[in-house]
Amino acid sequence: xxxxxxxxxxxxxxxxxxxxxxxxxxxxxxxxxxxxxxxxxxxxxxxxxxxxxxxxxxxxxxxxxxxxxxxxxxxxxxxxxxxxxxxxxxxxxxxxxxxxxxxxxxxxxxxxxxxxxxxxxxxxxxxxxxxxxxxxxxxxxxxxxxxxxxxxxxxxxxxxxxxxxxxxxxxxxxxxxxx
Amino acid sequence: xxxxxxxxxxxxxxxxxxxxxxxxxxxxxxxxxxxxxxxxxxxxxxxxxxxxxxxxxxxxxxxxxxxxxxxxxxxxxxxxxxxxxxxxxxxxxxxxxxxxxxxxxxxxxxxxxxxxxxxxxxxxxxxxxxxxxxxxxxxxxxxxxxxxxxxxxxxxxxxxxxxxxxxxxxxxxxxxxxxxxxxxxxxxxxxxxxxxxx
Numbered sequence: 001x002x003x004x005x006x007x008x009x010x011x012x013x014x015x016x017x018x019x020x021x022x023x024x025x026x027x028x029x030x031x032x033x034x035x036x037x038x039x040x041x042x043x044x045x046x047x048x049x050x051x052x053x054x055x056x057x058x059x060x061x062x063x064x065x066x067x068x069x070x071x072x073x074x075x076x077x078x079x080x081x082x083x084x085x086x087x088x089x090x091x092x093x094x095x096x097x098x099x100x101x102x103x104x105x106x107x108x109x110x111x112x113x114x115x116x117x118x119x120x121x122x123x124x125x126x127x128x129x130x131x132x133x134x135x136x137x138x139x140x141x142x143x144x145x146x147x148x149x150x151x152x153x154x155x156x157x158x159x160x161x162x163x164x165x166x167x168x169x170x171x172x173x174x175x176x177x178x179x
Numbered sequence: 180x181x182x183x184x185x186x187x188x189x190x191x192x193x194x195x196x197x198x199x200x201x202x203x204x205x206x207x208x209x210x211x212x213x214x215x216x217x218x219x220x221x222x223x224x225x226x227x228x229x230x231x232x233x234x235x236x237x238x239x240x241x242x243x244x245x246x247x248x249x250x251x252x253x254x255x256x257x258x259x260x261x262x263x264x265x266x267x268x269x270x271x272x273x274x275x276x277x278x279x280x281x282x283x284x285x286x287x288x289x290x291x292x293x294x295x296x297x298x299x300x301x302x303x304x305x306x307x308x309x310x311x312x313x314x315x316x317x318x319x320x321x322x323x324x325x326x327x328x329x330x331x332x333x334x335x336x337x338x339x340x341x342x343x344x345x346x347x348x349x350x351x352x353x354x355x356x357x358x359x360x361x362x363x364x365x366x367x368x369x370x371x372x373x374x375x376x377x
Binding site for chain 2: 075077078079081083109111113114116117118122123142144145146148149150151152154155157158159162163164165166167168169171173
């Protein structure tokens with residue numbers, strides 16, 4: 001209960017910190033939480049010798065958080081809407097890291113692209129994690145209508161909606177009067 | 180005793196999401212794609228990173244497993260909520276020409292495209308024009324008139340770009356929301372016309 005435990009505790013901490021470079025690092029004085037139970041720590045050896053000062057490297061390999069998985073051929077479009085379910089909200093306290101962030105962010109519908117940008121995650125990482133969270137029932141994933149580009153009613157709705165967007169002087173396209 | 184099943188995916192806490200549709204803003208580096216998106220987007224344009232897979236093998240290498248490398252590019256996008264049930268996403272293509280044939284992810288399901296042209300560097304937009312033509316995506320060419328002046332006659336530009344009359348050529352100012360809106364409307368009206376003819 002001494003040297004080796006400390007070393008593995010430091011290693012666990014190092015992995016966690018290396019995974020989340022954009023999170024404020026814990027205080028140096030904080031005791032190491034012991035061997036981390038995060039799944040991430042089990043996915044590989046620590047990135048450096050134990051005891052070496054942890055660099056807050058930004059060059060984290062993004063797919064570490066998906067345990068190396070990439071998306072399959074059936075890729076969800078960028079604009080796919082993702083929404084947290086009630087079950088997801090209830091599970092929020094138990095979720096960690098990126099999964100937590102995704103479920104928390106999607107109380108309002110967000111596209112995969114927005115999610116990736118807001119959470120500073122690689123788009124395909126978000127695709128994988130959103131797929132996991134959907135399988136767990138924490139999210140619903142609504143792929144866009146595949147034939148929207150050929151759907152007359154959708155096109156007309158987009159045109160009408162865009163015409164109503166006021167320009168910088170508050171004028172819409174249709175009537176040239178303040179919207 | 181209750182059965183434990185996966186929660187019903189439709190039992191969402193937030194109800195039905197808006198229908199997302201998208202358009203693609205293309206053009207060479209520095210022609211004003213991000214400015215265009217920023218002018219009309221209700222959010223500050225966001226940047227996300229996307230991997231694109233580049234087939235590095237030549238055509239004579241088909242007998243071997245194609246050697247693929249993955250490149251990460253930054254992609255700007257914005258969004259306009261047209262009504263509570265409809266969101267329009269605008270995706271700017273990565274600027275580099277060599278990624279031109281890797282835009283499938285962006286273009287799949289898009290309503291149309293706007294190719295932005297700087298008349299001082301016409302050749303920057305050829306990749307996008309070719310790509311949209313090959314994909315059959317309805318698109319217009321928008322000449323970004325930064326300073327209100329056009330160096331060339333429109334017909335000269337059309338000739339130089341070698342685009343058919345069926346491709347609308349519009350002048351617009353990427354900094355003006357109304358101007359961007361009208362350029363996008365030209366694309367959408369073309370898309371509607373195409374869909375009606377189908």
